[in-house]
């Protein structure tokens with residue numbers, strides 16, 4: 001296993017998708033919207049968005065001002081283990097279009113990533129943090145940093161989390 005960050009991935013062609021932003025499991029969203037349990041076994045809270053600070057993890061956009069949203073606990077991992085953190089997320093209260101698609105290092109970021117900085121963290125295929133990969137990056141550097149991390153053989157996916165509050169925002173996979 002490499003113990004240093006590999007040389008920068010080849011970003012010479014910024015139009016080639018190398019990463020993709022992965023919204024949360026639509027089955028989870030559907031369950032919570034129907035009043036079912038979140039990842040703490042509780043029903044979601046309901047609130048009304050002021051138009052900022054309410055990033056929906058399914059459509060990857062801000063919940064519009066005046067629209068209802070849900071506050072629930074989510075564990076963005078397949079397994080249940082020590083590294084599988086559970087935390088608060090927001091979701092549009094009503095069904096919203098799932099955001100899908102590959103991204104390029106030079107392309108647009110999902111609309112929810114509107115803050116100045118984010119924490120990125122690489123995980124291995126075993127869903128454990130790959131130590132040394134975590135750090136805070138400016139918004140404009142998210143895609144390139146994720147591409148560099150995903151160029152490593154020991155990184156299977158990347159989490160984008162709030163730099164200030166560490167809330168899970170979106171996962172990034174190889175395209």
Ligand SMILES: [Zn+2]
Pocket residue numbers: 056057058059060061091092096097
């Ligand atoms: Zn939404």
